[in-house]
Amino acid sequence: MKKFINNVDDFLKESLNGFGKAHSDIIKVNFEPNFISRKTKTKEGKVSLISGGGSGHEPMHGGFVGHGMLDAACPGFVFSAPTPDQMQAAAEHVDSGAGVLFIVKNYSGDIMNFQMGAEMYSGKNDSIITNDDVAVEDSTFTTGRRGVAATVLVEKIVGSLAENGGSLEECKKLGEKVNKNSGTMGVAFTSCTVPAAGKPTFDIGNDEMEFGVGIHGEPGRKREKIQPSKTIVNNMLEAILDDLKPQKNEKTLLFVNGMGGTPLTELYLIFDDACEILKSKGIEITRSLVGNYCTSLEMQGASITFLKCDEEILKNWDAPVHTAAMRWGM
Amino acid sequence: MITETKGYMSVNFLISQAKNIQIVIDENAAEIEALDQNIGDGDHIFNVQRGLKLVVELENDIKNLPLQKGLNMIAMKVLSGIGGSSGALFGTFFMSMAKTPDLDKNIDFNKACEMVITGINAMKERGKADVGEKTMMDVLIPVSEKLNELKNCNTDMNEGLSEIIKIAEDRMLATKDMLATKGRASFLGERAKGHIDPGARSSQLIIDTICKSLINK
Numbered sequence: 001m002k003k004f005i006n007n008v009d010d011f012l013k014e015s016l017n018g019f020g021k022a023h024s025d026i027i028k029v030n031f032e033p034n035f036i037s038r039k040t041k042t043k044e045g046k047v048s049l050i051s052g053g054g055s056g057h058e059p060m061h062g063g064f065v066g067h068g069m070l071d072a073a074c075p076g077f078v079f080s081a082p083t084p085d086q087m088q089a090a091a092e093h094v095d096s097g098a099g100v101l102f103i104v105k106n107y108s109g110d111i112m113n114f115q116m117g118a119e120m121y122s123g124k125n126d127s128i129i130t131n132d133d134v135a136v137e138d139s140t141f142t143t144g145r146r147g148v149a150a151t152v153l154v155e156k157i158v159g160s161l162a163e164n165g166g167s168l169e170e171c172k173k174l175g176e177k178v179n180k181n182s183g184t185m186g187v188a189f190t191s192c193t194v195p196a197a198g199k200p201t202f203d204i205g206n207d208e209m210e211f212g213v214g215i216h217g218e219p220g221r222k223r224e225k226i227q228p229s230k231t232i233v234n235n236m237l238e239a240i241l242d243d244l245k246p247q248k249n250e251k252t253l254l255f256v257n258g259m260g261g262t263p264l265t266e267l268y269l270i271f272d273d274a275c276e277i278l279k280s281k282g283i284e285i286t287r288s289l290v291g292n293y294c295t296s297l298e299m300q301g302a303s304i305t306f307l308k309c310d311e312e313i314l315k316n317w318d319a320p321v322h323t324a325a326m327r328w329g330m
Numbered sequence: 331m332i333t334e335t336k337g338y339m340s341v342n343f344l345i346s347q348a349k350n351i352q353i354v355i356d357e358n359a360a361e362i363e364a365l366d367q368n369i370g371d372g373d374h375i376f377n378v379q380r381g382l383k384l385v386v387e388l389e390n391d392i393k394n395l396p397l398q399k400g401l402n403m404i405a406m407k408v409l410s411g412i413g414g415s416s417g418a419l420f421g422t423f424f425m426s427m428a429k430t431p432d433l434d435k436n437i438d439f440n441k442a443c444e445m446v447i448t449g450i451n452a453m454k455e456r457g458k459a460d461v462g463e464k465t466m467m468d469v470l471i472p473v474s475e476k477l478n479e480l481k482n483c484n485t486d487m488n489e490g491l492s493e494i495i496k497i498a499e500d501r502m503l504a505t506k507d508m509l510a511t512k513g514r515a516s517f518l519g520e521r522a523k524g525h526i527d528p529g530a531r532s533s534q535l536i537i538d539t540i541c542k543s544l545i546n547k
Contacts, residue, residue: 033410054373054413077380080373080414084421085406108513112418112456116409196376201367216371219521 001198003298011195012055012077019062023324026066033083035090036062037072042096047162047171048072050090051103051155053110054079056194057215060152060294063325069159070103070323074117078194078297079216081109087117091125099124099168103155103175105147106131126168128175130154132305134183134243135212135220148215149257149294149305150182153317156326160319174312181308183240186220187232188213188301190261211235215259215296229266233273233304240306246283251314253287254278255305260295262302267291270302287317293325338442341400345389347540352382354539355532366528369515374528377416384411397437401428415513416529419453419466426452443481450474457512461501464510464522466529469501473537491541498541502526502534 005011013031020029020036027036035052042048051061052074061073072090076082091100100121104114106129118125132150158166158175166174188210191200201217204210209232212220226232246252256271258264267290275285286309294303307313320329355362355378363375384407392400401424409421427449432441450470454460459467476497480490505527510516515527 076413077373077376079371080377080412081418083410083413083417085410108457109413109415109418112415113413116418116421116456194372194376197363197367197372201372214371216373218371219369 001193001195003193003195005195008195008198012075015055015058016062016075019058019324026322026324027062029062030089030093033074033086033089035072035074035086035093036065037090037093038065038067042071042094044096045098045165046096047098047166047168048091048094048096048100049103049155049159049162049171050074050087050094050100051151052076052082052087052090052114053105053107054081054216056192056297057295059292059325061155063293064152064155064159064323066321066323067330068163068319068321068323069155069326076113078196081107081113084113084116084120087114088120091117091121091123095123097123099126101125101158101162101168101171101175102127103151103158104129105151106144107146110147124168126172128154128158128172128179130179132179132182132184133212133214134185134239135214146214146218148186149184149255149303150179150307152257152289152293153182153253153255153305153307154178156321157313157316159321160316163319174316178307178313181244181313182305183243184257184303184305185236185239186213186215186259186301186303187211187236188217188220188259188296188299189226190298190300192217192260192297192299194297209301212239213259213296213299213301215294217296217299229269230273230277233270234277236304237274237277237306240304241281241283244306244308246306246308248282250283251286251309252278252283253289253307253309253313253317254285255289255293255307256291257289257294257303257305258292259299259301259303260292261298261300264291267302270304274304287314338439339397339437339445341392341395341397344400344404345386345393347543348382348385350543351536351539352379352386354535355379355382358531358535362528362532365526365531368525369510369522370513370528373414374416374532377412377414378532381408381412381416381420384408396434398428398433401425401433415457419457422452422456423449439487440481443477447474447477459512462508463512464505464508464515464527464530465512466527466533468505468508468527469498469530469533469537472497472501488545491545495538495541498534498537502530505530 074086130147133146405424
């Protein structure tokens with residue numbers, strides 16, 4: 001394992017320390033229990049948004065704390081859901097009386113810990129669960145689809161509504177709409193190495209890719225030989241479009257997300273392929289996001305998220321945001 | 331009723347079991363990690379090891395506490411120190427055990443069974459998982475059912491414990507051919523078949539260690 005590490009046990013703490021120091025104008029890192037909050041207090045009447053999950057997906061979620069997005073984020077150990085006391089402490093810290101909306105990715109550990117945190121928190125609260133990963137069949141026989149990169153879009157769009165006075169109920173409704181109208185498909189070329197494990201999560205041949213990989217390196221739909229980008233992107237988009245069935249003139253947001261080990265150069269190449277393929281299907285891209293937002297440590301790979309947009313979604317997407325990882329309009 | 335034995339489920343009993351379990355889990359860590367990497371993401375073993383370490387380290391803080399307080403402290407430590415599914419589930423287990431009535435009285439074998447059954451039921455509720463879903467509940471639920479049977483009949487205790495060891499092992503092995511419908515392995519569909527569930531394996535090792543330490547005690 002080659003990583004910048006002093007001591008495996010201090011990995012998370014030291015990384016959080018650095019994050020706090022680097023972005024002290026926007027956020028504050030609180031320890032024991034660990035949570036990242038905005039530097040400023042939540043204004044009265046504003047619904048607070050709290051997300052969280054295992055670490056190793058940076059900048060998600062700590063990088064999205066700030067004006068127009070989250071009020072707090074609860075980082076767990078690498079790839080392990082955070083604990084209920086973190087959510088309770090974060091909620092107590094940020095709630096200004098308008099209530100707390102927890103944004104949770106659909107993984108068993110996250111669901112259980114957030115549920116317990118919500119039960120322990122005495123204030124008004126509700127939750128939305130993201131499950132945008134079309135690689136996984138959604139049926140009553142499984143935990144359901146995984147919550148992956150579209151969580152970033154949910155946090156941005158609902159964050160804007162909350163900033164502009166949306167009620168807890170309205171925020172939840174919008175979040176569910178964004179989640180329902182988005183689909184994500186991921187592909188990995190290499191594995192990632194969890195620091196505590198010290199070795200790659202899975203073995204994969206030099207000429208192979210995992211199609212439909214999860215954000216923790218969980219296996220996906222199938223193992224295949226790598227192909228030209230156009231073919232891979234086409235297969236990814238097909239899986240997403242099959243699921244979302246967009247109309248021809250529908251407004252859309254295309255989000256190409258890096259898993260941590262793929263350079264931006266390649267992510268833009270993916271974006272170009274996607275534009276051409278979508279254009280040939282009569283679908284125009286109205287908004288775009290390209291970069292490393294929902295990562296899996298140093299994994300080489302990328303995911304594509306497609307979001308069908310209405311006016312409400314577009315308006316809230318365009319609204320100003322100022323966080324460590326996302327900033328525009330202010 | 332099974333032979334009454336003093337001192338079941340005292341705080342010291344829990345700590346000494348945690349120490350035993352720690353040794354066994356460490357011995358089998360590589361195997362559990364490999365199982366998890368096959369069908370999950372590899373965090374389970376670290377969570378279990380971290381949890382055991384935290385409980386063992388609590389010894390000085392809780393050794394003189396009454397059982398209910400000790401259990402609650404273990405529950406909070408596990409809940410806040412582990413994370414992942416394991417933290418929520420085992421935290422729920424201890425928290426619910428602490429809610430069993432009459433913990434200030436002598437805990438006989440039947441009472442200890444009742445506590446464990448209460449704890450496992452709460453885990454089942456929290457995880458919304460039943461048998462046949464390729465999780466640790468595939469081991470824990472049948473064990474809980476057997477404990478319920480044992481506390482109502484006159485089985486010899488050693489025999490009862492041996493049966494539990496056997497049930498845990500059989501049920502752990504049975505997860506190999508199951509399709510996962512809960513947890514991260516559920517995202518794999520057919521590809522999860524052929525691998526024992528890591529949570530089922532770690533739970534079986536825990537039960538095996540406790541039961542063996544009680545046989546012929």
